[in-house]
Amino acid sequence: MRFIKRTGLVFLLALAFALxxxxxVKYVFLFIGDGMSMPQRMLAEDYLFxxxxxxxxxxxxxxQAPTTTRSANSLIxxxxxxxxxxxxxxxxxxxxxxxxxxxxxxxxxxAETARDRGRKVGIVSSVTINHATPASFYGHRPSRGNYYEIxxxxxxxxxxxxxxGGLSSPDDRKSKEYKGNVYDLAAKQGYQVVxxxxxxxxxxxxxxxxxxxxxxxxxPYAIDRTGGxxxxxxxxxxxxxLLDNPNGFFMMVEGGKxxxxxxxxxxxxxxxxxxxxxxxxxxACDFAAKHPDETLIVVTGDHETGGLTLGFVGTGYVSxxxxxxxxxxxxxxxxxxxxxxxxASFDELKPLVTECFAxxxxxxKKDDLxxxxxEEAVLRAxxxxxxxxxxxxxxxxxKASIGWTSTAHTALPVVTSAxxxxxxxxxxxxxxxxxPKKLExxx
Amino acid sequence: MRFIKRTGLVFLLALAFALxxxxxVKYVFLFIGDGMSMPQRMLAEDYLFxxxxxxxxxxxxxxQAPTTTRSANSLIxxxxxxxxxxxxxxxxxxxxxxxxxxxxxxxxxxAETARDRGRKVGIVSSVTINHATPASFYGHRPSRGNYYEIxxxxxxxxxxxxxxGGLSSPDDRKSKEYKGNVYDLAAKQGYQVVxxxxxxxxxxxxxxxxxxxxxxxxxPYAIDRTGGxxxxxxxxxxxxxLLDNPNGFFMMVEGGKxxxxxxxxxxxxxxxxxxxxxxxxxxACDFAAKHPDETLIVVTGDHETGGLTLGFVGTGYVSxxxxxxxxxxxxxxxxxxxxxxxxASFDELKPLVTECFAxxxxxxKKDDLxxxxxEEAVLRAxxxxxxxxxxxxxxxxxKASIGWTSTAHTALPVVTSAxxxxxxxxxxxxxxxxxPKKLExxx
Numbered sequence: 001m002r003f004i005k006r007t008g009l010v011f012l013l014a015l016a017f018a019l020x021x022x023x024x025v026k027y028v029f030l031f032i033g034d035g036m037s038m039p040q041r042m043l044a045e046d047y048l049f050x051x052x053x054x055x056x057x058x059x060x061x062x063x064q065a066p067t068t069t070r071s072a073n074s075l076i077x078x079x080x081x082x083x084x085x086x087x088x089x090x091x092x093x094x095x096x097x098x099x100x101x102x103x104x105x106x107x108x109x110x111a112e113t114a115r116d117r118g119r120k121v122g123i124v125s126s127v128t129i130n131h132a133t134p135a136s137f138y139g140h141r142p143s144r145g146n147y148y149e150i151x152x153x154x155x156x157x158x159x160x161x162x163x164x165g166g167l168s169s170p171d172d173r174k175s176k177e178y179k180g181n182v183y184d185l186a187a188k189q190g191y192q193v194v195x196x197x198x199x200x201x202x203x204x205x206x207x208x209x210x211x212x213x214x215x216x217x218x219x220p221y222a223i224d225r226t227g228g229x230x231x232x233x234x235x236x237x238x239x240x241x242l243l244d245n246p247n248g249f250f251m252m253v254e255g256g257k258x259x260x261x262x263x264x265x266x267x268x269x270x271x272x273x274x275x276x277x278x279x280x281x282x283x284a285c286d287f288a289a290k291h292p293d294e295t296l297i298v299v300t301g302d303h304e305t306g307g308l309t310l311g312f313v314g315t316g317y318v319s320x321x322x323x324x325x326x327x328x329x330x331x332x333x334x335x336x337x338x339x340x341x342x343x344a345s346f347d348e349l350k351p352l353v354t355e356c357f358a359x360x361x362x363x364x365k366k367d368d369l370x371x372x373x374x375e376e377a378v379l380r381a382x383x384x385x386x387x388x389x390x391x392x393x394x395x396x397x398x399k400a401s402i403g404w405t406s407t408a409h410t411a412l413p414v415v416t417s418a419x420x421x422x423x424x425x426x427x428x429x430x431x432x433x434x435x436p437k438k439l440e441x442x443x
Numbered sequence: 444m445r446f447i448k449r450t451g452l453v454f455l456l457a458l459a460f461a462l463x464x465x466x467x468v469k470y471v472f473l474f475i476g477d478g479m480s481m482p483q484r485m486l487a488e489d490y491l492f493x494x495x496x497x498x499x500x501x502x503x504x505x506x507q508a509p510t511t512t513r514s515a516n517s518l519i520x521x522x523x524x525x526x527x528x529x530x531x532x533x534x535x536x537x538x539x540x541x542x543x544x545x546x547x548x549x550x551x552x553x554a555e556t557a558r559d560r561g562r563k564v565g566i567v568s569s570v571t572i573n574h575a576t577p578a579s580f581y582g583h584r585p586s587r588g589n590y591y592e593i594x595x596x597x598x599x600x601x602x603x604x605x606x607x608g609g610l611s612s613p614d615d616r617k618s619k620e621y622k623g624n625v626y627d628l629a630a631k632q633g634y635q636v637v638x639x640x641x642x643x644x645x646x647x648x649x650x651x652x653x654x655x656x657x658x659x660x661x662x663p664y665a666i667d668r669t670g671g672x673x674x675x676x677x678x679x680x681x682x683x684x685l686l687d688n689p690n691g692f693f694m695m696v697e698g699g700k701x702x703x704x705x706x707x708x709x710x711x712x713x714x715x716x717x718x719x720x721x722x723x724x725x726x727a728c729d730f731a732a733k734h735p736d737e738t739l740i741v742v743t744g745d746h747e748t749g750g751l752t753l754g755f756v757g758t759g760y761v762s763x764x765x766x767x768x769x770x771x772x773x774x775x776x777x778x779x780x781x782x783x784x785x786x787a788s789f790d791e792l793k794p795l796v797t798e799c800f801a802x803x804x805x806x807x808k809k810d811d812l813x814x815x816x817x818e819e820a821v822l823r824a825x826x827x828x829x830x831x832x833x834x835x836x837x838x839x840x841x842k843a844s845i846g847w848t849s850t851a852h853t854a855l856p857v858v859t860s861a862x863x864x865x866x867x868x869x870x871x872x873x874x875x876x877x878x879p880k881k882l883e884x885x886x
Contacts, residue, residue: 309750
């Protein structure tokens with residue numbers, strides 16, 4: 001009986017696999033949180049938990065695969081090598097965009113494969129659209145710094161939709177390949193180039209290829225939005241609207257500023273970038289709910305940034321991550337306000353420190369946000385060497401039980417999450433180069 | 444055609460599931476790396492990669508499930524609450540052993556369930572056998588500090604095999620429940636109590652219940668072994684030998700000292716503890732290779748310890764994790780040697796620093812292990828405040844691109860890895876309380 005049961009099981013599973021393997025997926029979403037590994041994901045989830053707001057959806061997709069990220073020349077990858085691995089399925093040296101380690105071969109990307117198989121293709125990012133991660137899906141250049149040339153590759157890609165941040169160096173006249181402003185070249189190639197909200201909202205299916213930006217460079221930090229700015233979710237929603245067609249589409253959406261704020265070790269701002277990214281993924285989830293048998297959503301990170309940890313020597317076994325709710329602006333915005341204040345002494349800036357982080361100096365109220373005399377001395381010294389903003393954020397993070405060990409990336413694996421049709425491809429320990437190989441089988 | 448294919452697929456999968464769900468697994472192994480999360484796993488794997496020695500087996504089991512760990516009263520769990528979650532499937536407060544948050548209810552453990560279903564049961568740990576993690580599988584006490592009383596629970600458990608470290612407080616006459624030395628009580632209950640290597644080697648199946656220790660408290664650190672000491676792998680191998688029987692067995696094996704050395708932020712010693720743990724898992728894998736359709740191996744961690752990161756601000760995008768090869772003894776052993784040296788000045792200890800870590804002070808040889816004047820000043824100041832050992836290890840770790848942010852645990856999820864029969868139960872994002880519920884279905 002046991003033998004019969006086992007044989008029957010194997011046979012049925014094999015048959016199911018054979019039937020399943022041939023199936024393609026009409027709508028494929030690939031979300032990349034730049035600098036997003038498990039610490040960043042859990043930071044957001046712990047915060048939601050402590051403030052009674054549930055779970056972070058992306059952390060609870062039915063399939064979750066730890067994913068190694070090393071590049072061809074370093075255990076610690078940069079975003080170019082990891083972008084190329086995720087887009088093209090091959091390890092390359094840090095810095096390369098869509099080319100091999102020796103910068104001799106152009107590597108075809110999964111987005112190009114999708115295009116060549118008749119899918120519409122969209123590329124969205126909250127940072128500049130020719131930055132390393134989005135660039136890896138259409139660019140083929142020896143260096144991520146070849147912004148202008150990557151811009152030329154964008155124009156040549158023929159992809160249907162670029163949305164989010166603007167172009168870096170769109171008019172670099174020093175380039176050996178200079179042939180005009182990239183926006184103009186895009187327009188000549190038939191792209192509708194849109195740079196304002198009205199133009200963005202007017203975009204509709206059937207209007208041809210689109211290059212739409214919500215800002216001249218990167219989108220503003222979520223925590224610093226004043227209202228009305230286009231978000232990553234807006235660009236994702238528009239992408240779906242523009243790309244939907246009987247042959248299906250492939251869309252890559254990058255939450256690029258998670259990385260930027262992890263580089264500056266600013267956990268409160270990371271939180272809001274994580275929520276923004278999660279909101280963009282939820283737009284795809286809503287679409288998938290309407291097309292359940294035709295949609296695959298994959299969410300990954302390209303590497304960990306900052307050596308973020310969810311515990312600090314000063315707070316021991318107690319996590320006070322909910323204190324991050326007191327942060328009112330990004331480190332960048334705080335830095336700018338400190339600069340504008342032109343304060344002659346640290347004491348003049350105390351009200352600003354309190355306004356932005358709720359850190360206070362009132363010895364009569366020794367709560368979690370009280371700055372002790374020895375901590376105040378550290379801030380005072382930081383003011384003297386013009387490092388007050390960074391030191392304030394460090395103190396605030398540590399009070400919230402958050403630690404950081406680097407201003408660069410680390411070698412921690414990321415996690416790839418998947419839901420929808422063929423999501424089961426993403427399980428076990430995988431490597432970032434496996435991602436496009438798996439996606440290729442469903443396109 | 445598409446509809447027929449899809450319906451057929453769903454039907455076959457449902458049938459396969461129904462056939463599969465009823466199946467039990469004869470041999471169930473649960474390995475717990477205390478303090479082992481993804482950073483600890485990847486530290487070991489990166490080191491193996493950089494030194495050309497392949498992968499860490501446990502990281503490449505076919506199923507890998509990120510696993511949340513918070514306790515009932517803290518985002519940051521201790522080993523008692525996480526041990527209870529993994530053993531009993533219920534969240535409890537930090538400190539509790541096999542009891543609910545209110546310390547009102549004793550929670551049945553998966554090991555007790557296995558025993559009650561006729562399986563033989565083994566509990567192995569490299570630390571004391573009544574320490575929080577192993578205790579959670581047989582003990583039911585309000586506090587992890589109730590060592591003597593937990594020892595009484597051990598004697599009453601009727602489990603077939605306890606192996607590894609000895610008992611803490613085996614003869615605590617201050618206990619309200621004192622009734623004699625726990626080792627004597629165990630002997631009276633029919634346990635063979637073995638405390639030396641010869642006795643251990645003589646242990647054979649059919650000799651009744653066993654309580655075997657390789658040291659009076661915890662086993663020595665792997666990096667400090669001088670030869671001949673029993674290892675976690677030895678105790679695992681013996682467990683298999685003693686427990687194998689027609690009704691199968693459940694064995695929990697804890698690598699407990701990963702946590703201890705993460706508390707002291709000593710990455711070089713962590714490495715060797717990780718390798719030792721991995722070797723113990725490989726003993727189970729070898730057994731599974733002989734019983735492929737009857738064995739399930741699950742490897743998890745109970746929490747992350749130390750806020751370990753694989754990158755440091757001073758080394759940027761370059762990982763020098765291979766420098767850890769230069770460490771010759773644990774921080775504890777180094778501390779003891781520094782103490783014995785009774786040095787009057789830091790300079791007297793320089794040769795010892797060089798002997799144990801290959802850190803050197805030769806300005807003519809400015810390699811990765813050269814201690815710069817400003818770093819030397821830090822060590823010198825640490826000597827003055829009697830903190831030289833810790834500061835030396837910190838410097839050594841940072842040179843190897845390793846950062847730490849806490850001497851306690853953190854809220855980072857762990858990863859649960861599974862291979863063998865029914866391993867597919869372990870996928871997606873799970874919680875530590877799910878582990879015994881899943882195991883229960885196969886016992």
